[in-house]
Amino acid sequence: MLYAFLDESYTADRYYVGAIVVRTENLSDVSGALKASREYARGFGIDSPSVEFHAHEIMSGVGCWAPVRGKTRAALAIYGDALDRLAELPIKMIIRGVDVTRLNARYRYPYAPHRIALQHALEAVNEYAASVGDVVTVIADEVQGQAMHILQTAQYQVSGTGGYRSSKLVQIEMPIVFGKSSESPGVQSADLAVYLYRRLDAHVEKHERTRRAVERLWEKVQPIRHHVWRWDP
Incomplete structure (x- = not known):
């Protein structure tokens, strides 16, 4: 059995849904990796044993991450430590995105960007599960309108996802589940990615140094990258 943990990140112009795919026997490894990174973060004044790994909060120094507010190097060190540990695990990362500006320019009545990015991410997760001959349970971070997403994704197994690569997502166990990220190291890992x-x-x-730092973080997850793509309608 596989588990796919999903989370989203977006701007006004682009929307992304990312997934971390894990085998059942490796779930504890993901939890252990973030537990070890929490211990590492204690050296920077982050002393909450249950602190969540939310990338935006780490980089902004908000909430439990306030001790690293304004300390970019410390935030990057903590972020990088978590990514290093995840990159050593037998997991896969899938990210699908959509250019919202181009979507709205091309279609008069486009689907919501979240729906599109989620659909594309589920198609990629389904393809991966099929390639390894397994089924997958999907657990996503809580979002507004999640009841509608549950109904929509279940309908895909009846009529297909549509488009030129329509899929009935037969490898995915329905319904997909939405849960609190605080209870899911997998969702927190997807958030980081x-x-x-x-x-x-x-x-x-704004700064070249920051751009290079982000690129270095991205290189850390090269070992677990399986499928990363943005749709530009």
Whole structure:
């Protein structure tokens, strides 16, 4: 059995959904990696044993991450430590995005960007599960309108996802599940991955040093990258 943990990150112009795919026997490894990174973060004054790994909060120094506010090097060190540990695990990372500006320019009544990015991410997760001959349970971070997403994704197994690569997502166990990220190291790991790609792909850094730092973080997850793509309608 596989598990795919999903989270989203977006700007006004681009929307992304990322997934971390894990085999059942490796779930504890993901939890252990973030537990070890929490211990590492204690050296920077982050002393909450249950602190969540939310990339935006780490980089902004908000909430439990306030001790690293304004300390970019410390935030990057903590972020990098978590990514290093995840990159050593037998997991896969999938990210799908959509250019919202181009979507709205091409279609008079386009689907919501979240729906599109989620659909494309599920198609990629389904393809991966099929390639390894397994089924996958999908657990996503809580979002507004999640009841509609549950109904929509279940309908895909009846009528297909549509488009030129329509899929009935037969490898995915329905319904997909939405849960609190605080209870899911897998969702927190997906958050770290998808935020980073959004920062790389959709954000213009003001400082060259910051841009290089983001690129170095992205290189850390090269071992687990399986499928990363943005649709430009």
